[in-house]
Amino acid sequence: MIKGTRRFGALAIAAAMIVTACSSSAATTTAAPTATPAPATPTAAMASVAVSVAPVATPAPTTNCVTGTITTSGSTALQPLIQDAATAYAAECPGATITVNGGGSGTGLSQVLAGSVNIGESDVLANTKLATPDANSLVDHVVCRQGWIVVTNLDVTGVTNLTTQQNQDIWTGKDTNWNQVGGPDLPIVLIFRPSSSGTRATFKKLVLNGMTEATGGTTLTLDTNGAVTTAITTTKGAVSVIGFSYYNDPTNKPLLNGLQLDGTDATIANVGSGTYKLAADGNLYTKGDATGLTAAFLQYMVGPEVQGTIIPKDSYGPISK
Amino acid sequence: MASLTSAYPTSKLRAKPGLLERLDLPRRVVFVAAASMIIVVAMLMIFIVWQGTQLFVKDGYSLGAIFDAKWDPLADTPEFGILPFILGTIVVTAGALLISTPLSVGVALFLSEVAPKWAKSIVQPALEIFVGIPSVVWGWLGITVLVPFLADTFNGPIVISLPIVGTVFSMPGFLTGFSWLAGSLVLSIMVLPTITSVSYDAFRAVPQELRTGSLALGTTRWQMIRHILIPSALSGVLTAVVLGMTRAAGEALAVQMVIGNSPTLPEAITQPMTTLTSQITLDMGNTVFGEPWQDALWTMSLVLLVISITSVVLVRVINKRRMGS
Numbered sequence: 001m002i003k004g005t006r007r008f009g010a011l012a013i014a015a016a017m018i019v020t021a022c023s024s025s026a027a028t029t030t031a032a033p034t035a036t037p038a039p040a041t042p043t044a045a046m047a048s049v050a051v052s053v054a055p056v057a058t059p060a061p062t063t064n065c066v067t068g069t070i071t072t073s074g075s076t077a078l079q080p081l082i083q084d085a086a087t088a089y090a091a092e093c094p095g096a097t098i099t100v101n102g103g104g105s106g107t108g109l110s111q112v113l114a115g116s117v118n119i120g121e122s123d124v125l126a127n128t129k130l131a132t133p134d135a136n137s138l139v140d141h142v143v144c145r146q147g148w149i150v151v152t153n154l155d156v157t158g159v160t161n162l163t164t165q166q167n168q169d170i171w172t173g174k175d176t177n178w179n180q181v182g183g184p185d186l187p188i189v190l191i192f193r194p195s196s197s198g199t200r201a202t203f204k205k206l207v208l209n210g211m212t213e214a215t216g217g218t219t220l221t222l223d224t225n226g227a228v229t230t231a232i233t234t235t236k237g238a239v240s241v242i243g244f245s246y247y248n249d250p251t252n253k254p255l256l257n258g259l260q261l262d263g264t265d266a267t268i269a270n271v272g273s274g275t276y277k278l279a280a281d282g283n284l285y286t287k288g289d290a291t292g293l294t295a296a297f298l299q300y301m302v303g304p305e306v307q308g309t310i311i312p313k314d315s316y317g318p319i320s321k
Numbered sequence: 322m323a324s325l326t327s328a329y330p331t332s333k334l335r336a337k338p339g340l341l342e343r344l345d346l347p348r349r350v351v352f353v354a355a356a357s358m359i360i361v362v363a364m365l366m367i368f369i370v371w372q373g374t375q376l377f378v379k380d381g382y383s384l385g386a387i388f389d390a391k392w393d394p395l396a397d398t399p400e401f402g403i404l405p406f407i408l409g410t411i412v413v414t415a416g417a418l419l420i421s422t423p424l425s426v427g428v429a430l431f432l433s434e435v436a437p438k439w440a441k442s443i444v445q446p447a448l449e450i451f452v453g454i455p456s457v458v459w460g461w462l463g464i465t466v467l468v469p470f471l472a473d474t475f476n477g478p479i480v481i482s483l484p485i486v487g488t489v490f491s492m493p494g495f496l497t498g499f500s501w502l503a504g505s506l507v508l509s510i511m512v513l514p515t516i517t518s519v520s521y522d523a524f525r526a527v528p529q530e531l532r533t534g535s536l537a538l539g540t541t542r543w544q545m546i547r548h549i550l551i552p553s554a555l556s557g558v559l560t561a562v563v564l565g566m567t568r569a570a571g572e573a574l575a576v577q578m579v580i581g582n583s584p585t586l587p588e589a590i591t592q593p594m595t596t597l598t599s600q601i602t603l604d605m606g607n608t609v610f611g612e613p614w615q616d617a618l619w620t621m622s623l624v625l626l627v628i629s630i631t632s633v634v635l636v637r638v639i640n641k642r643r644m645g646s
Contacts, residue, residue: 104606106615114610129609189497194582195395196607196614204395217592220499221582223603227464234469235497 063300067095068293074101074108074121075198076225077146077243078282081314082121085306089297096293105129105198112138112285118294120285123198138285143301145317147279148199149247149266151256153238159183161260167207170239173214178237190219191231191240197223202280203241207261232256241278244268244315271317282316366626373623376401376616387620392584394614401617405586407624409596412587413576414569416505417512422562424509425516429561432517433524434546452514460575463507468579472498475591492589499581502590507575512565519564523557524550556639563639567632571625573598597621 072082079102086098103111105122109129112120120138123146127135150162156178162170169175170188178186192213193200204210213219220235222228225246232238233255244266247258258266261278270276290298300306307318376382382401389402432444472495481490495502527550535545551558581593582603601618608615 102606106607106609107605110609129612131611187496194603194607196604198607215583215585217493217583217588218496219581219583220497220593221584221595221603223577223582227578230464231499234465235472235499238497 063089063092063303063305064296065093065096066293066296067093069097069099070118070293070297071099071116072101072108072119072121072284073103073111073117074119075105075123075282076102077123077199077245078121078144078284080245081144081282081311081316082284084310084314085301086297088305088310089300093296096297098293098297104196106196109138109285112287115287118286118290119298122283122285123280124201125283126285128201138287139289141284141286141290141298141301142281142319143284143298143306144282144311144319145268145271145279146282147244147266147268147271147276147315147317148203148241149244149278150239150241150259150261151232151247152240152259153232153236154255154257155186155236156183156239156257159257159259161263163262164207167261168209168211171208171213172211173216173218176218186237187218189235189238190214191228191235191238192219192221193228193241194221194223199241199243203278206278206280229255244271248315268312268315268317272320279317281319369619369622369626372616372619373626374620376613376620380613380616382613387617390586394617399613401613401620403597403617403621403624405584406595406597406600406621408586409580409594410570410598410625410628413501413504413508413580413594413596414566416501416590417508417569418562418566420505420509421512421516421565425513425561425565426520426558428513428517429520429524429558430546430550432521434542434550448514448517451510456511456572456575459507459511460578463503463575463579467503467506468498470498471495471500471503471591479591493591495591497581497593499579499593500591501580501587501594504576504580504594504596505590507579508569508572511572511575512569515568516561516565519561520554520558523554523561526557527553556642559639560636563632563635567629570628570632571598573602577602597625 072086079100083100086100090096090098101117105124106129108117108120108122109126110120111117113130113134122129125135126138126140129135130138150167152159159178159182162181166175166181170181171190173190175181176188178184178188190213204213220231220238222231225242228240228242229246229252232240242256246252247256247266260266261276264270264276266276266278271279284298284301286294286298289295302319311318376387377384387401388404388407389400390404391400391402392405393400428444428448432441436444475495477494479490479492479494480488482488531549531553532545535549536542540548576596577599580595580599582595582599583593584595584600587594601621604614604618608618
């Protein structure tokens with residue numbers, strides 16, 4: 001009987017591995033195979049007959065279609081946008097396969113530098129993470145603006161706005177109760193992203209002016225947007241910072257209390273006009289100049305389709321002209 | 322009869338070797354299988370030792386700077402004190418074993434000595450199901466059920482006072498529920514099947530004669546278990562606990578989800594803290610290959626490898642003593 005337990009154990013480990021493998025969130029986008037009929041190989045019998053193979057799908061004139069396979073990895077904050085753009089591009093351009101991975105900004109930069117992916121996505125500039133010669137070997141392509149919003153648990157009633165000063169007091173541990181900023185008598189629980197994350201680095205730079213954040217019993221660190229959202233909804237007095245694309249997700253929005261920053265609404269319009277300051281460029285890096293499908297896809301990213309349709313849909317901001 | 326058999330030439334008893342055997346293929350195949358496993362383990366160890374020492378070799382940090390409480394990778398001179406993570410791993414594992422060991426040994430004793438057949442047929446499949454539940458499910462249950470429960474139930478300071486002596490014990494309550502206790506509770510459930518099944522094997526390995534002999538001398542079943550069975554199976558039970566410890570120290574996902582990951586030394590079981598594995602998983606995607614920060618994460622992996630090698634050695638020593646006695 002106990003042998004049975006062990007056998008079951010081995011099965012369980014195998015199952016766990018499969019689950020882990022599946023959760024690494026890679027998605028390959030390929031055009032439907034029907035779109036590209038393979039050219040028929042002329043045989044001796046057919047040689048006398050003129051066989052014409054016309055392409056079934058004619059690409060839209062605005063999109064530069066290149067066939068091939070490329071891979072991207074990096075920032076999870078940019079992943080929803082890149083994924084949607086890759087799906088749209090592959091739908092228009094048969095024969096193009098774009099695989100979009102997450103992994104984090106550091107992973108994206110490491111892998112594009114090592115040549116294991118064609119494009120590395122990062123929330124922060126390469127020279128803040130990499131040594132200067134390595135950073136100089138990468139080419140930055142800015143494809144969008146992205147914004148972050150300070151959100152709290154729904155129990156934090158009466159607080160709709162935090163100034164930069166109030167944010168600094170809260171996040172450095174000077175203020176520890178919501179009644180110090182006009183809210184209820186409730187201890188403040190800070191939910192950080194890991195100190196290596198692009199979201200945290202951006203918030204620390206733009207709002208905290210590089211001040212050292214609080215540590216200890218009232219702080220938590222969680223690394224996925226799902227975990228952060230769950231923790232905010234279940235923890236009284238919790239406050240955190242998440243990307244617009246996750247905040248505007250219809251399943252998340254009713255569970256979160258989104259705050260203004262210095263009296264400015266956290267909207268894409270305000271990011272575009274520059275009045276909302278917690279925003280940064282979304283950077284796509286290539287090693288050296290982009291070529292082939294990589295270049296075509298980057299061109300598509302800044303083209304009218306992505307900038308005009310996909311970017312607003314996914315709650316990002318268009319690049320400033 | 323006996324002399325007749327031994328006189329018969331053994332060479333004639335053997336079947337004519339087939340082609341496979343003449344080529345010695347089966348032996349080669351199992352040899353390659355064994356060798357490739359050893360090569361993989363050796364390469365893994367060389368790689369982790371190489372990467373784990375880069376922080377000292379390439380980045381010039383001293384051993385003293387690593388065994389320090391200050392973790393601040395973003396400072397102008399980054400500090401990589403990994404003591405909070407090492408201590409965190411130790412205390413969370415210890416907490417899990419404290420909860421899980423009595424429970425697991427109890428279940429193993431029940432299965433081996435007490436349970437009637439029908440009860441066994443319920444408990445054993447239940448244990449097998451426990452083994453099969455992926456760690457992410459335990460973590461998810463922890464974050465959605467256990468963490469809010471702890472926060473709602475024990476949110477005030479926990480104080481024990483005696484009439485004359487006054488306060489003998491006090492600690493802060495759960496502000497969030499993300500805590501040392503939540504981590505230990507989740508881990509204790511995860512190591513329970515490991516400790517139970519290995520201790521069960523140890524109890525079954527005790528010769529039946531010892532049990533019947535003891536009972537024949539007039540002991541009760543409990544006296545037999547306490548004075549005969551447990552001492553005889555002790556080294557096996559210790560092996561089970563060490564294996565459970567290795568499993569607990571290496572678990573990353575479920576712990577990371579409920580422990581809060583606050584990079585400070587643990588103060589009370591109600592407070593958030595962190596472990597080696599959870600810090601590695603938090604930072605690995607966001608750091609780049611070759612920067613000191615990632616080298617520090619490799620050093621933490623090296624510490625985990627040392628912990629796991631130590632426990633393997635410990636299991637060997639315990640088993641050798643069992644064989645010796």
